[in-house]
Structure formats: structure tokens, C-alpha cells
Amino acid sequence: MIDHMEIEVREVQTKKDLKRFIRVSDHIFSSDPHWVRPLMAERLALLDREKNPYFRHAHAAYWIACHKGRPVGRISAQIDRFVYETTGRQLGHFGLFETIDDANVAQALLNRAEEWLRENGCTHVQGPYNLSSNGECGLLVDGFHTPPALMMGHARPYFQDHLEAKGYEKAKDLLAYELDLKKPLPPRLERFVNMVDRNDDYHLREIDMSRYDEELSTIIDIFNDAWSENWGFVPLTTEEAAYLAKEIKPIVSPHRVRICEVKGKPMGMFVTLPDINASIRSINGNLLPFGWLRLIRQLFLSYPKRMRTPLMGVRKEFQKSRYSAAMSMMMIEHTRREVVRRGADWSELSWILEDNFGMRKILEEIGCNVYKTYRIYEKALA
Structure with a gap:
């Protein structure tokens, strides 16, 4: 396990940072035969605050976790005005959560996202959403043996363990039928x-x-x-x-x-x-x-x-x-x-x-x- 003092969680600020944020997946899934590497242009458009109209009613932040300069995880946090209006709750979202199998890295990422949401008035956090319920949503918890279909997510089995160890509980399951x-x-x-x-x-x-x-x-x-x-x-x-x-x-x-x-x-x-x-x-x-x-x-x-x-x-x-x-x-x-x-x-x-x-x-x-x-x-x- 990496010493938590050696983990640096950096916020994405530039387009270069954003590309690095997207390519964190390369490190996490390099040995997974079922992972589908996303198109860089598609991911950039999704996360671009100027291009994606989602950001007309929402705002977000992205972070990369690094250990000795090497990316070891990532996460986003989002606040959507429509979520407040439809649920009546101060509910924030997290998403794009990926990490190496290390409890300290996962905890550092989740702590930073939770801190940002708390600072922005949220009382609860829900996710993962990439970036909303109208995009890729949910963490894959069963069905790792096949690649994801179009506009569906993929995960490592241990992601679930790290979320639950941090106090996250099931809110709802989403099912994919074949x-x-x-x-x-x-x-x-x-x-x-x-x-x-x-x-x-x-x-x-x-x-x-x-x-x-x-x-x-x-x-x-x-x-x-x-x-x-x-x-x-x-x-x-x-x-x-x-x-x-x-x-x-x-x-x-x-x-x-x-x-x-x-x-x-x-x-x-x-x-x-x-x-x-x-x-x-x-x-x-x-x-x-x-x-x-x-x-x-x-x-x-x-x-x-x-x-x-x-x-x-x-x-x-x-x-x-x-x-x-x-x-x-x-x-x-x-x-x-x-x-x-x-x-x-x-x-x-x-x-x-x-x-x-x-x-x-x-x-x-x-x-x-x-x-x-x-x-x-x-x-x-x-």
C-alpha cells in the first residue's frame, strides 16, 4: 500500500491536464482484456465545459492522483442544478472513478471529491455518473467477463471494495440485458x-x-x-x-x-x-x-x-x-x-x-x- 503522504491529488486545470486525466485509464486497465479504450476526441468533448451543454446547468471538477509523478487514479465531482430541482435534495455526484488497487489512493480521491462537494453545499453524494444519469452511469459490479457496449462503462472488481470501505452504500442497481x-x-x-x-x-x-x-x-x-x-x-x-x-x-x-x-x-x-x-x-x-x-x-x-x-x-x-x-x-x-x-x-x-x-x-x-x-x-x- 502506498503511504498516504506520498499521494498527491492534483486538480485538472489545462487541456494537457485533461488529456492526462483521460489517459489515467491506460494505467488502470492495461492488463484487462475486456476494456475498451475510449476515443480521445469523444472524452475531451464530454468533459469540455465549453462544448458539452450539460455544463449550462452543472459544474464539475476533476482530479488526478499521482505517486512519484505517476498517475494512479482519478475522480470527478459534479453539481447539477436539475438534480436539486427534481429531487429536492442537496445531492452531488461523483464519477469517472478509477484507481489502482490501493486503499490509500482510493481514499485520497474520494476524500477530495467529497470535500469539494461539501464546500459547495452538498449534504449527500451519489454516483458514479459520467457525468449525469443521461450518460454512462453506475459502477460495474457484475459482468466483468465481456467488454462494455456502446456508451456503457467498465470497471475493475476491486473498485467496489474501495467504495464500500469508504462508507458508500447501494442506492440502486441498473441492469443490462442481452x-x-x-x-x-x-x-x-x-x-x-x-x-x-x-x-x-x-x-x-x-x-x-x-x-x-x-x-x-x-x-x-x-x-x-x-x-x-x-x-x-x-x-x-x-x-x-x-x-x-x-x-x-x-x-x-x-x-x-x-x-x-x-x-x-x-x-x-x-x-x-x-x-x-x-x-x-x-x-x-x-x-x-x-x-x-x-x-x-x-x-x-x-x-x-x-x-x-x-x-x-x-x-x-x-x-x-x-x-x-x-x-x-x-x-x-x-x-x-x-x-x-x-x-x-x-x-x-x-x-x-x-x-x-x-x-x-x-x-x-x-x-x-x-x-x-x-x-x-x-x-x-x-
Whole structure:
């Protein structure tokens, strides 16, 4: 164990510091065969206070722990005005937590984040969030044997031990389901979906890429309504939605994004994206000098075999309807057929709150299995 007097926790101040902060992961995960090294440009954009519209309603600080000049860990702390407004609590967040397997390093990082949050008026801390509940969230506590899917996190098993040793307790588990796309619906459920298909009040359509911004605005509107009463929910702003739409547009295809209309009103949405982590992993997160060529070739010259569904929802006014489950199954099934026809064979549907039993039942009925668990921790700041 490193002597705590030899650990220096430095705040990130410059762009050079920020790049070093991002590359701390290289030291932590160098021997982990399932880690996916993130693209530097994507991480810089996420953490840039000028570029990321998250910072219109939040502020954050980042720190690197060093021992004899060598990075041995990192952490962030965030305060989001929307969290205060939606929860009524002086609740701060921590995130981007990574450390070598050393209790003193972990403690030094957590102490600094907690101190900053306390100084800024927080009474409780929750996380990890990278940077909010609309980004990568939760600490991986089960499912270390496979790489993370697109926009999902990865961790070392010992991260959990160090958090819990510092007094952090489980607040909520988030579940990632996997689905064998080649497996058809059970006949009973296929009849259920077909029944809704034949109902003239219900119309399932692909998004219109010529109206991309308008269509994404509709999807985010459904998302904000459908998820508004869920634990940990923070709304996506118009700016954040536009930023997200721009970021994901290169990997959006109409046949993977569905809107379900009821009597002409958009009531449900389903967004599936190719799991490009497999391609990013093959270039080790390096676009230069020739990684971008390999990435383009893998993404556009052959159809991706792996998918992830990060967004799915039905408006609140329709969630109690007997057709709500059928709508969800219909969006899943129509998308499944299209991606399988083109060559996909696997998908992750994530994340799902552990106590969202309605959605869990739907996913398990169509053949999904939980294969990863991410945990949100919380602690009182005495």
C-alpha cells in the first residue's frame, strides 16, 4: 500500500491536464482484456465545459492522483442544478472513478471529491455518473467477463471494495440485458404483436432522416415524459438533445429507430445503435494515423453484428394501457427483424432500473437475460 503522504491529488486545470486525466485509464486497465479504450476526441468533448451543454446547468471538477509523478487514479465531482430541482435534495455526484488497487489512493480521491462537494453545499453524494444519469452511469459490479457496449462503462472488481470501505452504500442497481436476435418471439407473443399491428389506431414508422432534428426532438420529448417519474431522472434539455443528435447521427439508420403513433400522436419510441465499441477496440481508441480508415471500413462496409438499445419509452398517459406492453414488444420485434435480416445477431438493451418490474417482465418474456449489473452508490456527507 502506498503511504498516504506520498499521494498527491492534483486538480485538472489545462487541456494537457485533461488529456492526462483521460489517459489515467491506460494505467488502470492495461492488463484487462475486456476494456475498451475510449476515443480521445469523444472524452475531451464530454468533459469540455465549453462544448458539452450539460455544463449550462452543472459544474464539475476533476482530479488526478499521482505517486512519484505517476498517475494512479482519478475522480470527478459534479453539481447539477436539475438534480436539486427534481429531487429536492442537496445531492452531488461523483464519477469517472478509477484507481489502482490501493486503499490509500482510493481514499485520497474520494476524500477530495467529497470535500469539494461539501464546500459547495452538498449534504449527500451519489454516483458514479459520467457525468449525469443521461450518460454512462453506475459502477460495474457484475459482468466483468465481456467488454462494455456502446456508451456503457467498465470497471475493475476491486473498485467496489474501495467504495464500500469508504462508507458508500447501494442506492440502486441498473441492469443490462442481452438478447439473441436470431431467436424469434414465442408464438403467443407474436400473436399479441400482430394484434396491435392490425389495429388502425396504431402506426409504427421509421424516422425520416430528412427531418432528423425534428424527429430526434420528438424522441427526446417522449423520453422526458416517459422517464419523468423514474428514480434518478434528470431531463435532457433542448441543447443537450441537439448535441446528442449531432454526436450519434453518423451511426443512426432509419430501420433501427422507431416511433409508434396512436391516432396520429407519437406515443412511443425505440432507438437502437450499432455497438461500435467492437470497432473502437480494434483500433485501441486511436484514430490516427490509420485507425479512422479501419473504423470506417468496419462500420460501413459490413453490417454490424452487435447492437445496443439505449433509448426506449412510452408516454406516461399510455403506460397504464393494456396496449403499452404490446407497443414495446412491437417496436422491439420490428427492429429485431430488420437488423437480423441485415446480419446482426446480438443486442444489449440497457439500462433498466432493478425495480422497473414492468419493463423487466417484457424483456424477459421476449428472451432477454441480465448479463451485467451497474450500481449507483450513495453516502451522507457528515
